[in-house]
Amino acid sequence: MEGELQKAKVAAIIFMIILFLLLSGGCLEEETDIENPGGGTEIKSNHSTEYEGDFPKRQLSTFVAVYMVGSDLESSNGYASKDIFEIIDGASTLNRNETEVLVAYGGAAVEGWEGMTIAELEDLRKDSEDEVIGNEEIHRKKYPHANMGDAAGLETFLSYIRENYESESILLIFWDHGDAYRGLCFDENNGYDRLELPELSDALEASGMHFDLIGFDACLMSTLELARAVEPSADYMLSSESIEPTHGWDYVAFIGYVSESPEASAEETGKVIIDSYLDNPSHVPPRTLSLLDLSKTEEVLQNVDWLAEEMGTSFSNSKGYCGLGASITKARKFGVEPKKGSEISMDLKSFALRIGEEMPELTDRSDDLIKSLEDFVIYSRQDGTMPEAYGVSVYSPQTLDSYSTYYGRVSISETWSEFLDGYAMKTCADFTEPGISKSGDTFSVEDDSGLASVDQVYFIASPEGPVLIGKMPLTCSGGTNYSLPPWGGEWIFIENSKTGKSSLIYAVCGGESENGDRIFDTELGLQRDGEFRSCLTQLYLDTLNGTVRAYMNPYEVLDDGNILFSKEVLEPEPGDIITAYAPVYGEAGIKYWTTLGRLKMDENTAFVYDFLPERTYYTALHAEDYRLNVNMSEPKEIILE
Structure with missing residues (x-):
C-alpha cells in the first residue's frame, strides 16, 4: 500500500512538471496571468483587452510592426519615447478595423524599458496619458528578461504577430543604433548585445512570414550585405546609407499616411517616408534614405x-x-x-x-x-x-x-x-612611402603602388613632431606634378569673440555639398550635462559669408574594438565644453592623437573661418598611399602677428 502511494506521488509530481512545461513553453518567458489550464490556455497581460487563445486573428488592411530597442538613446534622452509620441500623433485618424500599429519596446536601462514589452496603438495611447512610456502596466505582453539584441527576442515578437494578426500589407520597422554589416539593435540591458545579420536573417526565416517592406530607422543600414540577408523575407527594404540624425524618420507623416491610405502599396508608403524625412525643415544633416526592390538583389x-x-x-x-x-x-x-x-x-x-x-x-x-x-534602388534621396x-x-x-x-x-x-x-x-605588403621631389614651385609625387591622396597640410610644431590642424586635397597639375597653393593663415577654429579665447581644431576637407558649402570632418570631444562623449563632427563652411555650422555625431568604441556611431546629431549649445584633438606625425605617419585645446561654448563662442590666432604655423605637401604610408615635403613657415 505504501509503495502504491509513493508511485502515485511520483506520478503526480511528473504530471505537474509536464503541465508546467506545457504552460511555460514559447520563445521567451513572459510575465502573465494563466487561466483555464484544462481547456486550452488563455494568456492574459495586465490591462489588455484582447487575448490569445481561441480568439480569431484580427483581419487588417495594413499592419505596422516596430521593433524598438531603446538602448542609451532612450535612457539618456528619451528619443524612442519621442518617436512613440509621434506614432500616436500620426494615428489620430487611424481606423483600427483597417490598420494597427504594434510596438515591441525595451532594451534600455530605464524604468519600464527592461526586457521587452509588446503594445498596440491603444495601449500606447493610454500609457502616454502621463507623458511617460513604460511606467504603466498597459500592454499586450511583457517579457521582463528578454534580450532584444538576441534572435530569441525578435523571434518572440514575430511569433506574436503571426499568431494574432493577418493583414494584406505588413510593414516591419527596426529602430535603434545601426552598424551596417556588423548588426543593429543594441540592448543596453544585456551588454549592448546586438542582432547580427545571420541572427536577423534566421529569425525572419523562422517566422515563416513575408513582409511587404522591412525598414531600418538606424544608421548605416542601406548595405548590400543587409539586403542579401532580408531578401528572402520581404519585397522592399527602406534604409539609410549614412548616419541618421537624432530625430530619425517623421512618424507623424508615416503613420498619418497609412492611417489615411490603408490600401497604399509598400512602394508608395516607402516613398512617403523618404520624402517626409528629407523635406522636414526641422531635420538636420546628413540625411540619406533609399527604397530597394529586393527582387533585384x-x-x-x-x-x-x-x-x-x-x-x-x-x-x-x-x-x-x-x-x-x-x-x-x-x-x-x-x-x-x-x-x-x-x-x-x-x-x-x-x-x-x-x-x-x-x-x-x-x-x-x-x-x-x-x-x-x-x-x-527604385527611390533614393539625400539632403545635398x-x-x-x-x-x-x-x-x-x-x-x-x-x-x-x-x-x-x-x-x-x-x-x-x-x-x-x-x-x-x-x-x-607595401611598406614604401611615397616619393616627393621638388623642382622650383612644383612637386613631383610618385608611389609604385599608387597614391591614395595628395594634400596640402597645415600644422604647428611640437617637440614630438608636426601637429596637424588641417588638410586640403590637391589636384594633379599634369603627370606626377603638384603645386602648393599660397596660404596666408586662414583656417577653421573656435573663438570667443568677447574674451578672445580660442582653440585650434584639426579639420579635413571632405568635399562640397550641392549648394557649394565646403564639408570638413574633425574629431571633437563634447561634455554636456556632466557627460563626456567622443564625436565625429562635420563642419559646413559657407564660402560666401565665411560662417561655419557644426554637427556632432557621438560614437563609442565597443569591446571588440569596432566603433558604434550613435543615432544622434548634436549642435553645440551654451554650456558645452568642446575639446579639440589632432594627430601628431612622425616618420611613419600618425604617432598618436593629442589635445589641441578646450573651450566652453556660450553666446559669444562659435566655429569661425578666419586668420588663425597669432603664432607660427607651417604648410607642406602631404602624400599617402593605400597602405597609409606617408611622406611630407619640406614645410614653409607662416608667422601670424
Whole structure:
C-alpha cells in the first residue's frame, strides 16, 4: 500500500512538471496571468483587452510592426519615447478595423524599458496619458528578461504577430543604433548585445512570414550585405546609407499616411517616408534614405561577382592595383572613423563609376553593375550634403581590421571575399612611402603602388613632431606634378569673440555639398550635462559669408574594438565644453592623437573661418598611399602677428 502511494506521488509530481512545461513553453518567458489550464490556455497581460487563445486573428488592411530597442538613446534622452509620441500623433485618424500599429519596446536601462514589452496603438495611447512610456502596466505582453539584441527576442515578437494578426500589407520597422554589416539593435540591458545579420536573417526565416517592406530607422543600414540577408523575407527594404540624425524618420507623416491610405502599396508608403524625412525643415544633416526592390538583389550580387572576378586579376600589375585603389579612395564613404583612417562602407554605384573612369578595360562590367543598381534602388534621396550617395553601400576594402575580425561571416559572396583577400594582401605588403621631389614651385609625387591622396597640410610644431590642424586635397597639375597653393593663415577654429579665447581644431576637407558649402570632418570631444562623449563632427563652411555650422555625431568604441556611431546629431549649445584633438606625425605617419585645446561654448563662442590666432604655423605637401604610408615635403613657415 505504501509503495502504491509513493508511485502515485511520483506520478503526480511528473504530471505537474509536464503541465508546467506545457504552460511555460514559447520563445521567451513572459510575465502573465494563466487561466483555464484544462481547456486550452488563455494568456492574459495586465490591462489588455484582447487575448490569445481561441480568439480569431484580427483581419487588417495594413499592419505596422516596430521593433524598438531603446538602448542609451532612450535612457539618456528619451528619443524612442519621442518617436512613440509621434506614432500616436500620426494615428489620430487611424481606423483600427483597417490598420494597427504594434510596438515591441525595451532594451534600455530605464524604468519600464527592461526586457521587452509588446503594445498596440491603444495601449500606447493610454500609457502616454502621463507623458511617460513604460511606467504603466498597459500592454499586450511583457517579457521582463528578454534580450532584444538576441534572435530569441525578435523571434518572440514575430511569433506574436503571426499568431494574432493577418493583414494584406505588413510593414516591419527596426529602430535603434545601426552598424551596417556588423548588426543593429543594441540592448543596453544585456551588454549592448546586438542582432547580427545571420541572427536577423534566421529569425525572419523562422517566422515563416513575408513582409511587404522591412525598414531600418538606424544608421548605416542601406548595405548590400543587409539586403542579401532580408531578401528572402520581404519585397522592399527602406534604409539609410549614412548616419541618421537624432530625430530619425517623421512618424507623424508615416503613420498619418497609412492611417489615411490603408490600401497604399509598400512602394508608395516607402516613398512617403523618404520624402517626409528629407523635406522636414526641422531635420538636420546628413540625411540619406533609399527604397530597394529586393527582387533585384540577385542580379546586383551577380554583377558584383562578375566585376570582382575581373578586378581580382588586376593585382599582378601596378597599373591595375593603382586603378583599384583610386576607385576605392574616390568612392563616397560612410561611417568614416577618423582616428583609424578608414570607413565602414562605400557607395556601390559611386565605386562602380570610379572603376569605369580609372580602369577603362572594366567599363563593360562596371556599366552592367550600375544598370542593375539603378533597377535595384527604385527611390533614393539625400539632403545635398552627401553627393554620390546613390542608395546602397557595401563594405569598404580600406577597412582591413574589420574584415579580418568580422566581415568574413557576412560577406555577400565567396567571389567578393576572394577579391577583398587579394586586395588586402597586396596592400599589406607595401611598406614604401611615397616619393616627393621638388623642382622650383612644383612637386613631383610618385608611389609604385599608387597614391591614395595628395594634400596640402597645415600644422604647428611640437617637440614630438608636426601637429596637424588641417588638410586640403590637391589636384594633379599634369603627370606626377603638384603645386602648393599660397596660404596666408586662414583656417577653421573656435573663438570667443568677447574674451578672445580660442582653440585650434584639426579639420579635413571632405568635399562640397550641392549648394557649394565646403564639408570638413574633425574629431571633437563634447561634455554636456556632466557627460563626456567622443564625436565625429562635420563642419559646413559657407564660402560666401565665411560662417561655419557644426554637427556632432557621438560614437563609442565597443569591446571588440569596432566603433558604434550613435543615432544622434548634436549642435553645440551654451554650456558645452568642446575639446579639440589632432594627430601628431612622425616618420611613419600618425604617432598618436593629442589635445589641441578646450573651450566652453556660450553666446559669444562659435566655429569661425578666419586668420588663425597669432603664432607660427607651417604648410607642406602631404602624400599617402593605400597602405597609409606617408611622406611630407619640406614645410614653409607662416608667422601670424
